[in-house]
Amino acid sequence: MHGQPRIALLTTGLALGGAEKQVVLLALALRHRGWRVLMISMLPPEAHTRWLAEGGVELVSLGVRKRVPNITPFFRLALTLWRFRPDVLHCHQVHANLLGRLIRCVCPVPAVISSAHSMREGGLWREWAYRVSDPLCDLTTNVSASATARYRRRRLASARKLLFVPNAINPQPFTGNAQDRNRLRERQGLGAGFAWLAVGNLLEAKDYPNLLAAAAELRQSDPDFRLLIAGAGPLENTLRTIIANRVLEENVSLLGIRTDIPDLMRAADGYVMSSAWEGLANVLLEASCAELPVVATDVGGNREVVRDGTGGILVLPHDPGKLAGAMRQVMHMSPAGRQAMGRAGRAGVVERYSIEKITGRWEEIYAGLLGGIPETAERLRSWT
Numbered sequence: 097m098h099g100q101p102r103i104a105l106l107t108t109g110l111a112l113g114g115a116e117k118q119v120v121l122l123a124l125a126l127r128h129r130g131w132r133v134l135m136i137s138m139l140p141p142e143a144h145t146r147w148l149a150e151g152g153v154e155l156v157s158l159g160v161r162k163r164v165p166n167i168t169p170f171f172r173l174a175l176t177l178w179r180f181r182p183d184v185l186h187c188h189q190v191h192a193n194l195l196g197r198l199i200r201c202v203c204p205v206p207a208v209i210s211s212a213h214s215m216r217e218g219g220l221w222r223e224w225a226y227r228v229s230d231p232l233c234d235l236t237t238n239v240s241a242s243a244t245a246r247y248r249r250r251r252l253a254s255a256r257k258l259l260f261v262p263n264a265i266n267p268q269p270f271t272g273n274a275q276d277r278n279r280l281r282e283r284q285g286l287g288a289g290f291a292w293l294a295v296g297n298l299l300e301a302k303d304y305p306n307l308l309a310a311a312a313e314l315r316q317s318d319p320d321f322r323l324l325i326a327g328a329g330p331l332e333n334t335l336r337t338i339i340a341n342r343v344l345e346e347n348v349s350l351l352g353i354r355t356d357i358p359d360l361m362r363a364a365d366g367y368v369m370s371s372a373w374e375g376l377a378n379v380l381l382e383a384s385c386a387e388l389p390v391v392a393t394d395v396g397g398n399r400e401v402v403r404d405g406t407g408g409i410l411v412l413p414h415d416p417g418k419l420a421g422a423m424r425q426v427m428h429m430s431p432a433g434r435q436a437m438g439r440a441g442r443a444g445v446v447e448r449y450s451i452e453k454i455t456g457r458w459e460e461i462y463a464g465l466l467g468g469i470p471e472t473a474e475r476l477r478s479w480t
Contacts (some may be wrong), residue, residue, distance in 0.1 A: 100443040103462070104134045104182040105149075105306030106196050109142035112353060113297060115213035118239075118263050119188045120144045124151040125264075134180050138169065138192055143355075170199070177409070184209065184462050187233075188397045190217040194225055197232035207234045210253075211261070213300075214375040215243045215396045226252045232467050235263045237341055240375035240397025261461070262400070262455035263376045267446050270385040272362035280363035290427045291321040293364035293388070295357055295379045298329030298350075300372065303393075305338055307370035307418035312342040321345055323429065324364070326354040361386035364439040365434070366426050371395055372413050384408075384445040387438030388430070390405040401449075407441025433454040 103126060107119045117338065119135070124147065129134045132154045138160040148155050156176055158169035177185065177199065185205045187196035199477070200208055210226075230236070236253035237260065238244040244260040247253055270279075281291070296302045304325065311323050321412035325335075325348065334355045339348050354360060357379075367383035367390045381401060383390055390408030392398045402408040407426060409420040414476030426434065 099129065100132050101462075102132045102134070102180065102182045103184045103186060104136055104180055104183060106136045106179060106187045106192045107138070108191040109139035110135075110137045110144050111285065112143050112355070114263070115189055116144065117211065119249065119282045119379055120147060121264055121266060122186075122458065123153045126458075127152050129455065129459070130295040134176075135173075135184065136173065136176060169188060170195070173199055173399070174202050177205060183207065183466055186191060186458075187211065190211060190222055190226075190399050192257050193233075193236075194222075197227060197229040198455075200232050207235075207462065209461070209465070210236045212236070212238045212243065212247070212261075212375070215240070215246060215373045216301075219478070223250060227405060230254055233257070235461065236261060238398055239263050242396055242400070243375050256427045257287075259461070261430050261457060262397070262449055262454065263378050264379060264451040265373060265381040265385055265445060265449050267385040269358040270306065270361055272383055272386070276362050280359050284324070284360070284363050286309065286322060289322060290318075290366065291364045292321065292366050292423065293326070293360055293383075294323065294368050294370070295326045295354075295360070295382075296369075296371075297327045298325075298331040298335060298376075300331070301374070302327075303370045303372040303413065304331065304335050304427065305417050306372075306393075306414060306419065307368065308335065308338045308342060308344065308348065310370070310419035310423065311344055311348055313416055315344070315347055318427055319347075320422060321347060321369070322349065324351055324360065326351045326357065326360060328353045357382065358386070359387060360464055364388060366423070367408075367421075368423060369393060370413075370419060371397070371398070374398055376400065381445050381449055384438075384441035386437070387435045387442045389426050391426055393419070401445065402441065403444055407444055419424040 105119055110116050123133050123135050134152050138158045140157050158172050160169045164277045183194050185195045185208045186209045188211045229254050236258050239262055241260050279284055345450050365390040371393050377399035390402050393413040394410040395413050404410040409422040411422050426460040
């Protein structure tokens with residue numbers, strides 16, 4: 097690299113999901129460290145545009161429309177890269193990963209990285225596409241050790257070019273005080289009962305039917321609780337039907353898309369995740385930074401974030417009885433016990449996942465690739 101280093105971050109979209117938050121967080125951190133950063137969204141951006149503009153990050157949309165075949169965005173990306181001339185093209189999510197590899201056929205980008213953000217990114221054809229296009233990228237990463245191990249077993253990338261790099265967190269927005277908490281609880285209409293929070297798109301992976309079944313079981317012994325679910329998605333009508341059939345209207349609220357997640361976390365008493373599969377859940381990092389005791393299913397990278405029995409409780413997926421039991425256990429803890437669990441969770445997350453630490457790791461990776469060091473992933477693995 098000569099002069100100001102340049103990086104293009106190519107993402108499938110810019111919505112309110114955890115993967116998109118991670119890309120934006122990395123972009124702003126790199127810009128703060130002196131990089132010239134170009135954010136490229138395949139889909140028209142739905143969120144984060146103000147933060148990127150205020151942080152000095154350039155933003156380009158390729159104008160891709162879902163389920164509308166069009167080769168124009170490919171040439172738009174090629175032209176954008178020819179003009180920007182990045183030292184690194186860092187791609188995020190499956191469609192961007194594949195497009196970033198193909199574009200190398202017409203744009204000689206010095207280094208191309210593909211970053212996956214989940215244990216599963218689709219069916220067999222996507223896995224086949226990853227294998228076939230692997231020679232076109234220099235490094236493939238995933239956000240959890242367990243997901244990276246699965247990629248290795250499935251041979252979705254060459255073992256010498258596969259690396260685990262976790263998500264990052266900026267703890268500051270999730271830090272509050274007692275006055276904040278009381279004000280926010282009043283705003284959400286929360287009384288003295290225990291308030292659980294769950295955040296995530298209403299998709300199969302999050303297994304909200306499991307959570308609602310657990311809530312119905314929990315209500316039999318502990319009826320004075322609220323469960324707030326923030327997110328939107330195709331399963332909303334299904335979940336509303338389950339809530340009505342189980343007569344959970346007094347306990348469960350579907351909040352829809354929210355942009356005030358830090359406030360919701362400061363208002364809640366505990367965080368619950370019922371996922372069937374995950375990569376490394378950004379919201380678990382956020383909940384831990386908010387010092388919430390966590391109950392989560394033991395899938396994907398959840399065990400890497402939540403130290404079972406210390407920062408929260410892990411249970412098997414697809415088991416509403418176990419999930420309800422863990423929620424009950426947290427609710428019956430003393431306030432001091434819950435506070436100690438929350439503080440332990442925050443301390444562990446800040447130590448391992450701070451944005452400063454993870455951004456520094458990315459810079460080491462970029463430097464290793466651009467320096468032409470052979471067996472880069474093998475060498476970097478020792479730095480984990």
